Amino acid sequence: MKRRGLMYMLLSGCVLVCRLQPDGFVRRFHAVAEKKSWADAQSYCREKFTDLAGIGDPSQNAAAWQAAGKGEFWIGLFNSDWKWSQQEDLDPSLVTTFSYWFLGEPKLNCATVSSFGIWSTQDCRAQSYLMCYSADSNRHILVTQKMSWSDAQTYCRSKYTDLSTVRSLKDNLDIASLLQSLISLKDPIPAAWIGLHRNVWMWSDASNASYRSWADNQPDMGGNKDCVEMKMDDHTAGWSTESCSNAMFFICYSDVRALALRSVKFQLSGGSVELNDPALQDAILLQLQQKLGAAGIREGVKLRWRKQPDGKVFHRAPPAGREEEPGIHI
Template identity: 35%
Template sequence: MNAMEWIQTLLISGLCIPSFCAEYRQHCLIETPKSWSDAQSYCRERGYDLATIDDMGAMKSLLALNADRAHDELWIGLHYGGPERWHWSLADEEFYQEGERDYRNFGAMDNTSRYVSHIYGKWKTVDHAQLWFVCYDGNRQGGERYVLVREVMSWTGAQVYCRSHHTDLLSIRNPEESQAVAERFSRYDVLIGLFKDAWHWSDKRNSSFRHWEQDSFVGLFPQSCAVMTGKGPGRWSQRSCDELHPFLCTCTRRLVVKVKVRSEDIQELNDPAILKQTQKLLNEATLSNHHKVAWRTNSDGQVFTKEQCQEEDCTEREQSQDLCNIE
């Protein structure tokens, strides 16, 4: 049963879904060429910011927006500088539970290296390595999700391959997954999806999503900023921040949906596990990857409340749309 069928079953069987708020990001293209800092100021003066791109779903939306101007290079909100941080190539928030983004299992580390390989159950840092690699495939089950690719590639080349043929480079989120990967590939020195960089988003979001051209870094310099290029599909590259380019702003809007249906057990429905699962399924069924769903709580702190209503009123659905406070 897919997510939409599951939610329809909930409604028919008498479970109720109260108001929820979905914050979603929209992008607008500004065609007047500006430097990166002037583009940032332009967006912020209007209550927006330069575009942050969270995942491949957002990238596809941007490619559609820029379909008629695919030859242009467009500023996005990513700029070089500040502290280096470790990120996973697979950026989707729903993929990680609390603390899983920060799981580490290093055996050897060189602070000057930017990428990570896995061997004998431990991680080691590597730089510009040419190695086999492991992809993660979300459409498979169990150990089959971990796909060993016996081709020698750089880390960025491996990322491009995994995103084209599977889901992404492998993330290892907890000790159990670390053990599973060690059992399958322990004797191989293979690249995984962890990388370190000093690129930061203009709006301070901690999105780890990167979509660079393969091996695009000839050298980094302090005034480097990122453009979305016309090279397929919309790969990013670094440019001097003083160059003049059109640019993309991001604004945040809120979609408020209210649903009322019958329910016999309000207390059970307020169980955090049920709320979390229903929220996840709503996101999958009705929203794109870059929507963010949150429950609206009542004055008593509960999501679900009991009210008296006529039978025909209990299945009424109301929908409204308004602007959120811009982040």
């Protein structure tokens, strides 16, 4: 009877504790001391780990810094590709490679066309004329009311089809010709929004983390600096933009299941059963696993006995009344 009672106590205690086990993940960062372009670093991280480092808060930034130490390392943040507003409808015919950028462009994230037909970028919140496209009449329409790019997109979609897509030199000349009617002493080179834009910063793993740790005077969008590195020394770990073709070290990440160690201790009294018999201890662990399974806990839990310094699990209470307690690790 005493042996059966012992098993019941262990089983009951285990079930109560095992329900507290976490099922979350912990992010681990891995610094790779091989110099690669951003795209090659991304491929390497996806093959060997999960992806290029995604950093969602200050604690993860500190962990990446600790993993890499000093130097310059790619992380997973990048400036997304350019796309046309009408491409959001997934019409393959709207994909075009035509462009007519001014020297040094693109720098910002929303595009305009000038009365000379030259493309440049503006802050998407800036106020500008807009060029809409009507699929019904197959023509571009100049709207002389000034608004932001997103408001221009909404306006064109509500009144016509969308902001204009420039597929060819002819489209470009047609738009420039419409803008020439607005030339004045106050506005010698008028420009209008077109549908070309990019969604600014994205993470390689497509997470939506908004945390940023930019260094001073960053991000610098000049010179096609569309990928982000982490620059670290003894005191700071700031982010900077660089050309994606540059070769440098990089930081990968992997998410591993979080492990928690829990100890259940018992005080037993009386009985002649040899509790340090390995066969008896194995039988108890087996019944514990069966009890957990019956409670619906079948994965992510491992049980083992904790041995005392002398190699035993259970100790008789010493004469002074002090009690050494057995334990089980979960």
